[in-house]
Amino acid sequence: MELTLALLALATVLAFALVRPRRLPEAVAAIPAAGLLIATGVVSVDDALTEVTRLLPVVGFLAAVLVLAKLCDDEGLFHSAGVAMARRSKGRPVRLLTTVFVIAAITTAVLSLDATVVLLTPVVLATARTLGLPSRPHAYATAHLANSASLLMPVSNLTNLLAFSAAGLTFAHFTALMTLPWLLVIAAEFVILRMYFRRELAAAPDGDVAPPPAETPVFVLVVLGLTLAGFAVTSLLDASPAWAALAGAVVLGVRALVRGHSTVRDIAASANVPFLAFVLCLGVVVAGVMHHGLDTAMRDVLPVGTSLPALLGIAAVAALLSNVVNNLPAVLVLLPLVAGAGPAAVLAVLIGVNVGPNLTYPGSLSNLLWRNVVQRERIPAPFLEFSRVGLATVPVTLVLGVVGLWASVEVFGV
Template identity: 55%
Template sequence: MMSAIGAETWSVAGLLTVLAWAVIRPFGWSEAVIAVPVASILVTVGVISPTDACSELTELAPVIGFLAAVLVLARLCAHEGLFSWCGTAMARMARGQPDRLLTSVFVVASLVTAVFSLDATVVLLTPVVFATAARLAARARPHVYACTHLSNTGSLLLPVSNLTNLLAFHASGLSFLRFASLMALPWLIAIITEFAVFRYFFRRDLVAAPAPSETPEPSAPPWFALATLSATLAGFAITSTLGVNPAWAAAAGALVMTARAIRCRRLRLTSIIGAADPPFLAFVLALALVVHAVIDNGLDDTIDGWLPHTGGLTGLLGIAAVAAVAANLISNLPAVLVLLPLTAAGGPAAVLAVLIGVNIGPNLTYTGSLATMLWRRVLHQHDHATSLTEFTRLSVLTTPAALLAALVALWASLHLFGS
């Protein structure tokens, strides 16, 4: 049997290896290329028992199914023209003015993140924002930076908005509607706070007069995608109320869109399966096993010593601060996997404080979340250089302010609606 020191060494080394690969991604290979073998090795050498590994995978299966369905739904809605239509709507709302464009990007990106998850904002909306800024001859910087910040901050509202939300939703014991009602005010206040800072930080870019351009003609809304999306969102609320896993509603929406895509011969079935991003799903499961091993071998005691065990606003602020620091040190997904077991006993309030910390906190650094890493790749694909200095200056101004505002709003929501 492996010693405690040996198990701790193996688990920490495994986690660091997986995170380093996820940040660097040599040759553009998937995060799963390393994560799956590392998880398998930890099970093989006895750092985590096969029984615990099976239990962890079984517990996460509904979450993974939910995530896969939402990813497919987002991709198929993109093929229906939903995001292109959003780009035209943003251009029309902007009326040729960069400051109006920033407002429309904030509105659209917040809604896209809330409904489709942060990956949709980074991968599908950011290229549309680039094209819209070019169409209006506006400087792209404020608007594409908004995409990465809102892919994190804008993901507070619904259980489907972020993988971290799905995990927190599972741990909180809240219904879909209850979760959304408690997080609505923190979501809104955090976005408004970020918007105010963005308007100040990019004030010179936003007053630059764009070249004259015509207001784009309105395009026909993608009614089928909008109707399916609305029905899916209603299904989330209904299934949650009935005590049925909302993953079934997500799966139904994805199946409807899949049937249409195949019938219209817009996509092959293999492309639709690819939209679920199986390598990423495998990475999430493998990472969960690696984090489980780290928790079982001492990390939980260390972090538990940092967590405040007091109630009220001070306690919520302390929990969120620890979560934000952890997210920037080991990325948001591992951080939430570590913290949820330690805070679940504190009830929904503690779990939601963790969620605010791991969703807003990652805006502070490039490596805080996988979404930010992915956003940088999208920018490089568009030959748009990023500045670490500029990113950090903006993040230092926005992140603590949005974090504090969201925690105060959560505290108010808990008092207004009860926990």
């Protein structure tokens, strides 16, 4: 009975998050669901507090990164990126795709996948329109890179933050292990998407619009560079990297307020408190499912060990589970089960939950955000087409990512 109630609560929360009726925040369903499980004793108060306490540092880190990304947008970073894409592409579709890949991969790695979906994707689409180039190849590039290019650093994705906490690695060690998988996955995505959209990328531009020059936002780039260095330093000092993210956000926030580019209300809103509450409550709901049988069932399915076949199996299970229940619940379910096997198994889960969601819309919340963005821009992206593109990329990128991880572990150790 307890497991049934917990599964119903999880299904309700996920369904609400995927559909978001009337654009209500995900927390509208997650908070009552978590409260119901606590009130009925499916999750004890102590277990709920333990889960919330475990997730609080991760959620704090996420809030700081969200604010940092919004302030970078206010300072013109993404406008400057759009101008750079237009100038470097010179009206050639393949050159634009290459530039989009570079900028989207860096944006995702440094400012998280939300920045790529919400802030960069509209800029990419506007750039393609201005140059008279097909939008679909470049739109799908941002969708895929928001997921797969988030492998590099702990700050790139909420799933990374959770894995970073479970793996027990330093910021630098985590990034070193994931650099080769990141490069292999991005390279494979580029080759496959270029082949998949070869007809549209062969089209001649409809217009000849020269983009205006734009100033390079040097101050923002310097702050971001120092923030990244701060992530590594805080990790070495055994302090939370959230402090470095907070410092960067404070510097840009004060500058934005002084120059009138933002307000205190806008900065506070960019932290997306309802989504942070959703993450905490989702953790409580997943804990209810885990404590009443799912952990045993998943443990029977997961391969044991950290050999290459075992890592491939772990990543495949993680990818499949992500497309069934979304990657955030999937990582919450799987991390406790593989943490005892060591960092390599944890990072294999991460590859599965980051690359796997490119297969279906429900795979990640960023997919749904991206769908909303492209629909506003009147670009068709039906479910079947999204999945066809995913079928072309996910199997290859999943295998290459895990092979890269296995090679990195052999070189750097864990």
